[in-house]
Amino acid sequence: xxxxxxxxxxxxxxxxxxxxxxxxxxxxxxxxxxxxxxxxxxxxxxxxxxxxxxxxxxxxxxxxxxxxxxxxxxxxxxxxxxxxxxxxxxxxxxxxxxxxxxxxxxxxxxxxxxxxxxxxxxxxxxxxxxxxxxxxxxxxxxxxxxxxxxxxxxxxxxxxxxxxxxxxxxxxxxxxxxxxxxxxxxxxxxxxxxxxxxxxxxxxxxxxxxxxxxxxxxxxxxxxxxxxxxxxxxxxxxxxxxxxxxxxxxxxxxxxxxxxxxxxxxxxxxxxxxxxxxxxxxxxxxxxxxxxxxxxxxxxxxxxxxxxxxxxxxxxxxxxxxxxxxxxxxxxxxxxxxxxxxxxxxxxxxxxxxxxxxxxxxxxxxxxxxxxxxxxxxxxxxxxxxxxxxxxxxxxxxxxxxx
Amino acid sequence: xxxxxxxxxxxxxxxxxxxxxxxxxxxxxxxxxxxxxxxxxxxxxxxxxxxxxxxxxxxxxxxxxxxxxxxxxxxxxxxxxxxxxxxxxxxxxxxxxxxxxxxxxxxxxxxxxxxxxxxxxxxxxxxxxxxxxxxxxxxxxxxxxxxxxxxxxxxxxxxxxxxxxxxxxxxxxxxxxxxxxxxxxxxxxxxxxxxxxxxxxxxxxxxxxxxxxxxxxxxxxxxxxxxxxxxxxxxxxxxxx
Numbered sequence: 066x067x068x069x070x071x072x073x074x075x076x077x078x079x080x081x082x083x084x085x086x087x088x089x090x091x092x093x094x095x096x097x098x099x100x101x102x103x104x105x106x107x108x109x110x111x112x113x114x115x116x117x118x119x120x121x122x123x124x125x126x127x128x129x130x131x132x133x134x135x136x137x138x139x140x141x142x143x144x145x146x147x148x149x150x151x152x153x154x155x156x157x158x159x160x161x162x163x164x165x166x167x168x169x170x171x172x173x174x175x176x177x178x179x180x181x182x183x184x185x186x187x188x189x190x191x192x193x194x195x196x197x198x199x200x201x202x203x204x205x206x207x208x209x210x211x212x213x214x215x216x217x218x219x220x221x222x223x224x225x226x227x228x229x230x231x232x233x234x235x236x237x238x239x240x241x242x243x244x245x246x247x248x249x250x251x252x253x254x255x256x257x258x259x260x261x262x263x264x265x266x267x268x269x270x271x272x273x274x275x276x277x278x279x280x281x282x283x284x285x286x287x288x289x290x291x292x293x294x295x296x297x298x299x300x301x302x303x304x305x306x307x308x309x310x311x312x313x314x315x316x317x318x319x320x321x322x323x324x325x326x327x328x329x330x331x332x333x334x335x336x337x338x339x340x341x342x343x344x345x346x347x348x349x350x351x352x353x354x355x356x357x358x359x360x361x362x363x364x365x366x367x368x369x370x371x372x373x374x375x376x377x378x379x380x381x382x383x384x385x386x387x388x389x390x391x392x393x394x395x396x397x398x399x400x401x402x403x404x405x406x407x408x409x410x411x412x413x414x415x416x417x418x419x420x421x422x423x424x425x426x427x428x429x430x431x432x433x434x435x436x437x438x439x440x441x442x443x444x445x446x447x448x449x450x451x452x453x454x455x456x457x458x459x460x461x462x463x464x465x466x467x468x
Numbered sequence: 469x470x471x472x473x474x475x476x477x478x479x480x481x482x483x484x485x486x487x488x489x490x491x492x493x494x495x496x497x498x499x500x501x502x503x504x505x506x507x508x509x510x511x512x513x514x515x516x517x518x519x520x521x522x523x524x525x526x527x528x529x530x531x532x533x534x535x536x537x538x539x540x541x542x543x544x545x546x547x548x549x550x551x552x553x554x555x556x557x558x559x560x561x562x563x564x565x566x567x568x569x570x571x572x573x574x575x576x577x578x579x580x581x582x583x584x585x586x587x588x589x590x591x592x593x594x595x596x597x598x599x600x601x602x603x604x605x606x607x608x609x610x611x612x613x614x615x616x617x618x619x620x621x622x623x624x625x626x627x628x629x630x631x632x633x634x635x636x637x638x639x640x641x642x643x644x645x646x647x648x649x650x651x652x653x654x655x656x657x658x659x660x661x662x663x664x665x666x667x668x669x670x671x672x673x674x675x676x677x678x679x680x681x682x683x684x685x686x687x688x689x690x691x692x693x694x695x696x697x698x699x700x701x702x703x704x705x706x707x708x709x
Contacts (some may be wrong), residue, residue: 110504114591117578177576177596185575188555195579196554251548253660254583328645401587402654404537405525417522458601 067460069152069454071217072248076448081287088441095434098427099174107177110336110428115420116397121175123389123430127272128168128439129202129243130265131385132237134273136161136209138300139216143229148464149296152332152454153281154229158213159443159452160234160277162206167439169202171431172265197293201239208232217451240266254331255396262322264314268385271307276380278304282375284453293396293459294369295466301374305362308381315388334399334419335391342395345387354384394422471545471565472603473636473664474620475643475652476538479671481630483521483536488569490625491519491540491601491682498606502569504594516590518601519622535670541588541601542624542655542663543567549589550582558598565637566603574598585659608633636664 074081083337102110111121123274138157142150173179189196212232244265250256278300319336322328335346361367361377368374398420447453461467470660495518496503505515519540525532547567549558557573557579560566569580574597581589581598604620607613617624622633634643641668646652652666 106504107591107596108504113593114516114581116588117581117591177578177591177598179573181575183503184555184557184573185577188573190551190553190556192551193554193579195552195577197552226641246579249552250582252583395583401585403539403586404524407526417524 069457070287070452071155071451072455073150073449074284074447074453078136078287081374081444081448084444085441088437092434092441095431095437096399097432098430100290102427102431107449109425111425112428113420113422115400115413116394116422118393119422120390120424120428121148121431121435123386123393124435125171125175126166126243126393127386128171128271128435130240131276132161132164132168132241132269133205133240133270134269134271135164135277136236136244137210138277140233143212143226144233145417149299149462152457152462153277153296155213155216155452156207156281156284156447157277158209158216158232159446160280160439161209161273162213163439163442163446164273164276165202165205166442167435167437170438171435174431178307186216190418191370194242194249198239198242198246201235201242205235205239208235218244226317236269246397252401253396254328254399254402255335255392256320259386260314260318263448264311264318267307267310267314268300268388271304271311271381272385274300274304274307275378276386278378279375279382280440282371284443284447285457288453290453291456291458291461292348293457293462293466295459295463297371300369301330301362301423304381307358308355308358308362311388312351312359315350315355323449330402331396331399337396339419340396342391343397346391346395349387350384350391354387356401358384380440398422469565469637470486470563471664471668472608472634473543473565473643474540474603474634475625475634475636475646475666475668477630477632477650477668478537479630479644479668480628481536481538482628483523483534484624484627486627487538487622487631488517488519490513490621492517494604494607494621495602500599501595503599506593513628515594516599518599519588533670537590537667538622539586539655540665541567541603542586542661542665543601543603545662546657546660548583548585548661552579552583563633566605566607567600567601569598569600571595571597571599576645585661585707586663590644603633605663618619624640636666655688 081154110119136157138150139154139161142154173182176182185199189200191197209232209285212225212228215228235369241262244262247256247265248258248261279294281300303466319332322332335342337343339346358377358380359371361380400417400419403417419432454461472488492503503516503518507513507515507516519538521538523534523536525534528535534648541592543560543566545565547558547560550560552558554577555573555575557570557575559568559570561568576591576596577600578591581591587602591597592599608618608620612616617634620631623633632643632646634641636643636647638644639648646668647666650668650671652662652668654666657663
């Protein structure tokens with residue numbers, strides 16, 4: 066096994082420029098969509114008084130959760146001393162920063178008053194988990210940036226392990242914070258569960274690695290650099306374990322809810338009677354987002370085909386977005402239980418009914434814009450700095466490789 | 469400590485929505501500017517309302533009754549919307565217990581809306597900040613108004629006097645007496661939020677009349693049961709008997 070050589074990509078090909086152009090165009094369109102929502106107000110979106118967090122939040126939370134998960138590959142090498150992952154650590158850190166930036170862009174632009182971001186940064190209510198998240202996000206940027214510096218400057222390499230451990234712990238706290246935004250919600254039937262924090266952590270492992278795998282595949286394919294099968298298979302198997310773990314947490318969450326009579330209403334809504342939410346749960350989250358990727362990853366022959374594994378990773382991402390949609394939008398659509406056992410027969414203001422929500426074009430465009438921001442940051446960074454090893458061929462990275 | 473609140477008598481509320489419209493009128497004309505309305509004269513009007521009436525049915529047919537339930541912010545003593553606010557824009561006043569939103573500090577993250585178990589938070593979809601019932605804080609302390617009018621607009625408007633306003637911590641106040649003597653209760657007390665607003669329950673009004681009250685012991689007709697012949701002309705007795 067050789068010491069990995071890192072090199073910037075050339076970045077002059079038509080394909081590269083086209084990629085930048087497409088991503089840039091998506092970002093411009095997203096900014097336009099944001100302007101429409103900001104200018105007219107909340108009512109041009111699908112959101113209303115009952116569904117206050119809509120599609121932009123789905124994308125934002127997905128990217129933020131995935132950001133902390135994308136750092137895992139670096140953590141595996143620095144914290145758990147797996148040398149095979151060491152060449153991937155820089156890309157892992159870069160992706161973590163980029164995904165968080167994309168997610169936060171959506172989150173901030175989706176605020177009712179993004180112009181008051183300075184208020185959020187200067188007035189902290191420390192009893193609010195939301196305020197803690199603001200600190201955790203900012204801290205994550207700093208700590209991962211320092212981590213990248215330690216990894217990329219040779220004289221600082223010796224500090225990369227302690228900083229890597231700090232980054233690993235920080236990311237666990239960060240995702241605990243993100244999950245707790247929902248775990249601490251006493252008022253809503255679908256939430257108020259301690260399992261939210263660990264479930265979000267395991268979701269981050271899965272979503273982050275799926276994005277990492279796709280970015281890795283794309284960048285090595287498009288630059289013509291070798292990517293070894295052994296390394297690829299390792300990452301794929303790990304992703305499969307994470308997908309299965311998410312499924313396990315989802316199972317535990319629903320079984321616990323099904324046991325308690327007070328949660329039967331929300332469970333019936335999500336699992337059986339919820340219309341679009343039920344369909345999204347079973348078809349989108351369970352079949353397309355979990356079972357099918359597991360089949361693709363672990364099938365004896367399909368699991369060896371990169372295109373099918375890539376498809377599996379794409380499905381994990383789509384399934385993850387759907388999972389958050391069902392959890393967040395479905396959880397809001399289910400009415401508050403204010404008159405237990407009583408059916409509200411009339412309310413001039415739609416209270417006591419399942420809330421209606423249809424995502425507007427503007428919301429979806431803003432969400433896609435956040436994804437494009439994350440990807441363009443990666444595309445630019447790998448051209449400017451040495452993030453990608455020149456070779457990830459098995460003989461170069463696998464300590465157990467026998468040629 | 470003072471805790472101002474509303475006490476709403478469900479026994480006399482007829483669901484007329486006068487409290488809803490008067491609330492909207494007062495608050496849309498207030499210093500914070502108009503409350504948002506989308507499609508106000510169309511098929512599905514929506515908008516920001518601090519006060520809403522819900523109607524639900526109890527019992528099974530034919531033994532049912534309809535209950536009209538006006539609901540606004542309950543000004544909880546342990547309000548879950550206050551600790552969750554990242555900037556502290558959502559706060560509870562110490563001097564009178566009113567829960568308010570500082571519209572200039574609200575960043576519109578809408579997390580308080582998730583936290584309120586009563587669905588009392590109202591997003592202003594135009595200003596994009598969170599709003600809610602203020603107990604007409606701009607009215608109840610207004611010394612330019614006659615003292616009798618220093619009450620929330622909904623209390624002034626209610627045609628059946630179903631809404632009372634006062635300090636629920638003062639045991640001698642009208643609201644405390646009503647809660648104590650007429651079985652006032654809180655909405656979903658199990659949340660532990662200690663809502664300051666209380667509701668007086670539906671009460672069946674029944675009279676017990678014994679038979680001897682209908683057939684009076686001293687009824688002269690009972691003793692003799694003789695009706696005197698009357699003239700054919702219509703007299704006052706024709707109407708009485």
